[in-house]
Amino acid sequence: MYKILSKEYLNNTVARISVQAPYIAQKAKAGQFVILRSCENSARIPFTIARADTNTGSIGIIYQIVGGGTLELDSLSVGDSLNALVGPLGNPTEIEGINYACVVGGGVGTAIALPIAEALYKQGTKVDSIIGFRNKELVILEDEFRSISDNLYVLTDDGSYGVKGFVTNGLEDNILSGKTYDRVFAIGPLPMMKFVSLLTKEHNIPTTVSMNSIMVDGTGMCGGCRLTVGGKIRFACIDGPDFDGHQVDFDEAISRSKMFRESEIKSREFACNLYKKEI
Ligand SMILES: Cc1cc2nc3c(=O)[nH]c(=O)nc-3n(C[C@H](O)[C@H](O)[C@H](O)COP(=O)(O)OP(=O)(O)OC[C@H]3O[C@@H](n4cnc5c(N)ncnc54)[C@H](O)[C@@H]3O)c2cc1C
Ligand code: FES
Structure with missing residues (x-):
């Protein structure tokens, strides 16, 4: 197996x-x-x-x-x-009843965003996808996104591929150009999801984020993936991983994601030596 x-x-x-x-x-x-x-x-x-x-x-x-x-x-x-x-x-992403969606993926978050964009597209939702990477070497899944998007926007932070800028720039341009999204789905690093949510809150666009909290058991028992949403305690593994981006306490989530930094560095060094690989 x-x-x-x-x-x-x-x-x-x-x-x-x-x-x-x-x-x-x-x-x-x-x-x-x-x-x-x-x-x-x-x-x-x-x-x-x-x-x-x-x-x-x-x-x-x-x-x-x-x-x-x-x-x-x-x-x-x-x-x-x-x-x-x-x-x-975890719970499947809620996609019913959406006419026009914007799916925003940052870095490896594009891998998490892909099945959501695909499910939306297959049910007949009009899908704009905005995917962003630090540079050209890191661009992934462009062809896959092109095949399941009505419009695809590729951005890099340094301008080495696609349009120069962050995904928030691409999203803001689209909103200001008059695109009327029913919902934005944002998946990527925590600061990216925070800033997408701040932008969409300004424009009153409902926003779903996928919280990549540290998980151990995945069944609500260990408390590792605890986060605060709308002032209430939630667990990403059983209540999520999707949440209303306008309600998530991102600063707390960012601080909790750094809790094990020291042991992560030690484990990475050990594994790099063991597998003779640099990351
Ligand atoms: C619901 C969910 C879906 C995810 N999907 C993907 C995916 O499709 N592709 C992908 O590349 N990554 C995904 N991740 C993140 C992935 O789990 C982490 O990158 C991985 O656990 C890192 O492990 P590590 O030992 O190599 O790194 P470490 O050195 O242990 O950690 C590096 C960073 O990864 C995160 N991390 C570490 N351990 C965990 C853990 N047990 N749970 C969650 N995050 C952790 C922390 O932010 C940490 O700072 C997902 C996370 C969640 C919660
Ligand atoms: S992973 Fe343990 S409570 Fe969510």
Whole structure:
């Protein structure tokens, strides 16, 4: 079970794998995620289900190598099996009744945004997608987004590809040019989702964000993914991962995301030495 059926690199630090998981593939909906363990004693890592294929009984995961856990996952090859995989977890993204949506993805957040944009497009929603990266080398999933968007805008921070600027610039330009979005979906680094939400609040556009909080069990038991939404305590794994971007306390979420920085640095250094890789 959980055999890796294919693996390809989308850029130097982002890879896409497909994993044999027929039961998860049958049930998965856009916005849901899995938690996997690469080897017996590995950390549990949450990843969005980027694709579910009931014909082959497989799911797709797109991961960015950022630390010890993802380096360990990346050490596995086609034919190897994951030690454990649970899902689908979390609530599917609510997409019903939306006529015109803007899907905004930043960095590897574009991988999480892709199934949502695809589900919207397939149900007949008009979809504008705005995807942003630090530079040309990091651009991923452009063709995939083009095939499921009515309009696609690619931006890079340094202008080395597409339009120069941040995704918030692209979104603001579209809003000011008169595009009347029913809802914006923003997925990416916490500061990006914070600033998209501040912008859409100014323009009264309902906004969904996908919270990538630190998760351990994924079932509401450990408290790791706690966040504050509309003044109330919520758990990203069971109440989310999607929330109203105008209600999320992003500053608290950013501070909580740095809680384990020291041990993350140690684990990354250890894994870089073990796998002889620089990240
Ligand atoms: C619901 C959800 C869906 C996600 N989907 C994707 C995806 O599709 N592709 C992708 O590349 N990444 C995704 N992530 C983020 C991914 O889980 C982290 O990048 C990964 O856990 C990092 O592990 P690490 O050991 O390599 O890095 P570490 O060095 O341990 O951490 C690097 C950073 O990753 C984050 N992180 C660490 N551990 C966890 C954890 N257990 N849970 C969540 N975040 C953590 C922290 O912000 C940390 O600062 C998702 C996160 C969540 C919560
Ligand atoms: S991951 Fe443990 S409560 Fe959400």
